[in-house]
Amino acid sequence: MISMFDRFTSRQRTYAAAGAIALVGIAAGYGLSMLGGSADGETMVEDSGCTEVLYWFDPMVPDQRFEEPGRSPFMDMQLVPKCADGEASAAVRIDPGLVQNFGIRTAKAEYGELEPELTVTGVLAFNGRDVAIVQPRLAGYVQRTYDLAPDDVVARGAPLVDILVPEWGGAQQEYLAVLGTGDEGLARAMRERMRLLGMSEGQIAAFGRSGRARSTVTVTAPIGGAITMLGVRPGMTVMAGQTLAEITGFSPIWLEAAVPEAQAARVRLGQAMTARLTAFPDETLSGRIIAILPSAEDASRTITVRAELPNPTGRLKPGMFAKVVLSPETRRTLLVPSEAVIRTGRRAIVMVKQGEGGFMPAEVRLGREAGGRTEVLAGLAPGEAVVTSGQFLLDSEASLSGLEIRPIDAVPQEGEKARSTKQSDPATYRAEGTIERISGQSVTLNHEPVPELDWPSMTMAFEIEVPTQLRDLKRGDRVQFSFTRDARGPRILSIRKFAP
Structure with a gap:
C-alpha cells in the first residue's frame, strides 16, 4: 500500500517538471521573438530602401521613438524604420499605375479673384436723414x-x-x-x-x-x-x-439689411450691394452701404447695415421686403479647390504632389472661401499640384508612415519666386473720374466704368504711394488716372488733370 508521504512526494515531482518545461518554453519563445524581430527589422530596412536609419517607431504611435528594431510595446506589430534619406521618407509613394485606380485627382494652386457673396434679408425704410x-x-x-x-x-x-x-x-x-x-x-x-x-x-x-x-x-x-x-x-x-x-422723405430710400453676427467682419462702409424686391422680382437695384449700426440685435444676433437706393418716382415704399446680396471687394490671391483642404481642428493640411507617384502633406494658412475655392494665405506656392480626391487615403498613409508635415514657412524657393514675379507685375487699368476727397494717403474718385474689370461707374477710394502726385489737384477736378490692384486694394500709379 502506498503511504500518504509517497503520494505527496510524487505530486511535488510532477509540479517541478511542469514548471521547468514552462520556463524553457518562455526562454525559447523570447529568443525566437528576438531573432524574428531582428530578421524582420533587417527585411523592413531593405524593403524601405534606407541607407541610414534615424530611429524606429510604431506607425500607430508615431511620436514614440526607439533605438533598436523589434516589436512594438503598444501594438502586435514590427517597428518601422525612419530613414535619413529625404527621398525615401519625405513623401507617400504610390505606383503611378495605381494612382488612377485609387481615384486620386490633382489641381494646381493658381492665382485668381475670389468673390464671396453674402446673401441676407432686408427691409426698405424711411430716409431718417431727410x-x-x-x-x-x-x-x-x-x-x-x-x-x-x-x-x-x-x-x-x-x-x-x-x-x-x-x-x-x-x-x-x-x-x-x-x-x-x-x-x-x-x-x-x-x-x-x-x-x-x-x-x-x-x-x-x-x-x-x-x-x-x-x-x-x-x-x-x-x-x-x-x-x-x-x-x-x-x-x-x-x-x-x-x-x-x-x-x-423717402427719395433716396433706405434699405436696412440684417447681417449675421458671424459675418460682421465681411461688411464695410462703401461696400457694393444689390437687392431684389418681392414687389419687383425681375429688377435688380444697386447701392452702397452708408452706415453700419453700432449695436447687434439680442434676439437674432444680427447687425444692421444701411444702404441708399434711388427712388425718384416714389414707387419703392417703406416696409417692402428685399433679398440683399453683399459683394465684398475682390482681390487677386492664391486659390485651391476647397475639397483639397483637410481640416484637423488644429490646422489645415493639403496633400502636395511630389513627382511621379509621390505625395507630401503640407500645412497651409487659409483665408476666405467662396464658389468652391479657398484662399491660401501661406504654406503653398503657385503651380504646386494638390490632391482634390483621395487625399484622406494619402493622409492616413502619411500618418501611418510617420511622415512629417511640411511647415508653412517651408514653401519651395521656386514657388516664392513665381509668387513674387506674379505680384510685381500686376495688370494696369486706366479710367477718368472726378475727385471727391483727398486725404494723406488716398484719394476718393467718382470714376467712369472700367470695362476690363466689369466695374460700373461708382465712387471709391484709391491708395496713393507718392502724396506729391496730388500736389496740384483739388476736390472737383476732372482727372485721368491709371491704377493697379494688389492685396491692399486699388492703387494709383499716375494721375493728372483731364485735358479734353
Whole structure:
C-alpha cells in the first residue's frame, strides 16, 4: 500500500517538471521573438530602401521613438524604420499605375479673384436723414388743414395749414400809418418788426402795394415726403414753436439689411450691394452701404447695415421686403479647390504632389472661401499640384508612415519666386473720374466704368504711394488716372488733370 508521504512526494515531482518545461518554453519563445524581430527589422530596412536609419517607431504611435528594431510595446506589430534619406521618407509613394485606380485627382494652386457673396434679408425704410419739423413762429388759431392725415404723401411747397395770427393785424395797421407820415427810417423799422413776426418779404411787399391787411399765414411743406406726424386740427390754438407736423422723405430710400453676427467682419462702409424686391422680382437695384449700426440685435444676433437706393418716382415704399446680396471687394490671391483642404481642428493640411507617384502633406494658412475655392494665405506656392480626391487615403498613409508635415514657412524657393514675379507685375487699368476727397494717403474718385474689370461707374477710394502726385489737384477736378490692384486694394500709379 502506498503511504500518504509517497503520494505527496510524487505530486511535488510532477509540479517541478511542469514548471521547468514552462520556463524553457518562455526562454525559447523570447529568443525566437528576438531573432524574428531582428530578421524582420533587417527585411523592413531593405524593403524601405534606407541607407541610414534615424530611429524606429510604431506607425500607430508615431511620436514614440526607439533605438533598436523589434516589436512594438503598444501594438502586435514590427517597428518601422525612419530613414535619413529625404527621398525615401519625405513623401507617400504610390505606383503611378495605381494612382488612377485609387481615384486620386490633382489641381494646381493658381492665382485668381475670389468673390464671396453674402446673401441676407432686408427691409426698405424711411430716409431718417431727410426729416423736416414744421413749427409756427407765432401763436394763432388753426383755420384750415387741407384735409391732410398721417401717412399722406405731400410735395415740397404743398400747403399744410392756415393759421390766423392776430398780431399781424396790429403790426400791418401801424405800418400803414407810418407810411402816411413819410418817415422812411420809421418805415424800415416797422418792416423789420413784421419780418420778426414771421411775415416774408413777399408778403410785406404785397401788403405795401395793396394797403390791405392780411392776418392769415399758410404754412407749407419744406420738403417732399410722407407726413409721419400731424399734430393740428381745425379750430385749435397753436403756440409759437409748437410742432405742427413731421415730414420724412423717402427719395433716396433706405434699405436696412440684417447681417449675421458671424459675418460682421465681411461688411464695410462703401461696400457694393444689390437687392431684389418681392414687389419687383425681375429688377435688380444697386447701392452702397452708408452706415453700419453700432449695436447687434439680442434676439437674432444680427447687425444692421444701411444702404441708399434711388427712388425718384416714389414707387419703392417703406416696409417692402428685399433679398440683399453683399459683394465684398475682390482681390487677386492664391486659390485651391476647397475639397483639397483637410481640416484637423488644429490646422489645415493639403496633400502636395511630389513627382511621379509621390505625395507630401503640407500645412497651409487659409483665408476666405467662396464658389468652391479657398484662399491660401501661406504654406503653398503657385503651380504646386494638390490632391482634390483621395487625399484622406494619402493622409492616413502619411500618418501611418510617420511622415512629417511640411511647415508653412517651408514653401519651395521656386514657388516664392513665381509668387513674387506674379505680384510685381500686376495688370494696369486706366479710367477718368472726378475727385471727391483727398486725404494723406488716398484719394476718393467718382470714376467712369472700367470695362476690363466689369466695374460700373461708382465712387471709391484709391491708395496713393507718392502724396506729391496730388500736389496740384483739388476736390472737383476732372482727372485721368491709371491704377493697379494688389492685396491692399486699388492703387494709383499716375494721375493728372483731364485735358479734353
